[in-house]
Amino acid sequence: MSSRYLVGRLGQALLVLWAAFTASFVLLQLLPGDAILIKFEGGDLGLSPQQIAEIRLAYGADEPVLLQYVHTLAGFLQGHFGYSIQRGVPVTEAILANLPATAWLTALGFAVATLLAGTIAVVSSLTGLRWLRSLLRGLPPLFVSVPVFWLGIVLIQIFSFRLKLIPVIGAGEWEGLVLPVLTLAVPISAPLAQVLIRAIDEVRTQPFVTVARAKGASSRWVLFRHVLRNALGPTLTLAGVLFGELLAGAVVTETVFGLNGIGRMTEQAVNNQDAAVLQAVVVISAAGFVLINLAVDLLYPLIDPRLRKTVGATT
């Protein structure tokens, strides 16, 4: 990999990140009335105009726009995302407080989704039963068509109210995570399964698979030794998209199940016009997407030796 490619790719990633930040900043500036206005100047707090002016000064709300932009950018670079007016604490603090819950939810959701997608793809490729194959291959299109919030509600209905397997109130910490994780995993597994199935189908037509079959390898051996290894590459390119989808899924899932996490915080931020929180979440999700894609691009040649020789050469 040439260092020129590396620098170019890095620069592109940074450019996108900077543009995402700037776009969200401009969006904030366009907001009619700010959060300070909503929270402090409503009158019910009985603050004098002088006190309000002091608050505005403390939040730096009256500085020239360009100066605010520089300050905010410098803050973001140091991991300081401004103040959540509604909560009265720094956004960074609020995010850190809510991070563990969302991290567990999304990590488990991702793990279950991977398992689900892998099972669908592998079983539907190996099975000789036609009906099972078409049933399994019909699942991903169905999964992407199901509204996440509705799925959560239906699961609550079935498992909590009909079967009474999981108590609605007072479920244990892990018990309470079962349904949210399942809810989050289903829509995430759909694109994974689709890409994996397509990649498997494609790799199977390659000459080296025919060679392996001709040498007498069983279809299971060919799938796990040859096909699956080659099909993992395309699946890896989904990682960045999935990161964002997990975060977006957490917004809906946490709202449906009443879990406190970054997703619920985002939903409340929209309700309260707490734009700083939303900006932080948007920029963080964009950063996650860009950095993950960067990592995948740089790691891909390590996984697939065919790409190692010359970058960008046509095959």
Next chain:
Amino acid sequence: MTDVPFEQQAAPATPHRLDLRTSTSRLRRSFHPGLWISWGVIGIVAAFAVVPWLFTGHDPVDGSPLERRQAPSLVHWLGTDELGRDLFARIVYGAVNTLSGAVVAVAVGLVVGTLLGVVAGSSGRRIDDAVMRLVDVLLAVPALLLSLSIIILLGFGTVNAAIAVGVASVASFARLARAEVVRVRRSDYVEAAFGSGGRFFAVLWRHVLPNSLNAVLALAALQFGSAILQISTLGFLGYGAPPPTPEWGLLIAEGRNYISTAWWLTTFPGLFVVAAVLSANRISLSLRGRSA
């Protein structure tokens, strides 16, 4: 949420020809019950939106309090809600809110996205780069968060929610339009059209556009499905139509309060959403097959 296959298709690294060929051969195997059912579902749902009174005799807004929270029966096919309103009537009359929202969203994405893509694909390197970096930014943020950013800016409401969903689909349309323009532009007949003295926009209109139409329509159908999902999600969160309006997502949100006693209130509106989205996706797949 569902545009992953198209991202794959737009990415230069993935060979998508093979995929298109398999879907055409599938198309050639003539009979498709799934596709017919899909068109049927979309047709019925569209009819709900246009002539709702043909499908139900019940009023979607006025209910009789005596008949509240009744289970599905012959009189009330899908049961009644907490105010005694017929659920089927509310779903039928709600179709127009959900579907018109989705149509507006797709229109916003289609017009803005295609415009950006055509400009990028047919301009010089610098403008192309600038536009596509902007598209990269839109792609980097998940659709729901992008929609929420627009909602926080514009405020709640049916139209605002539709615009918010539309903005989230701009990037996909822009990438597709650019890829199509670049692809068709390099083909011999377009070069011939330029060579025989065709003006830029005339060639674009006469040759590039018709040849890209199928791919764009396929994406529009796909985005229509995901727009229904997104609109109902925003409705569920309370950012769309205000309460007495029977929007599908809002119906589910309202039914959620009676989840332990009235399962039908949440289950049936959701099934309609699933059916509509599934059908739109199926139709998109068949359109994509034809574009090969």
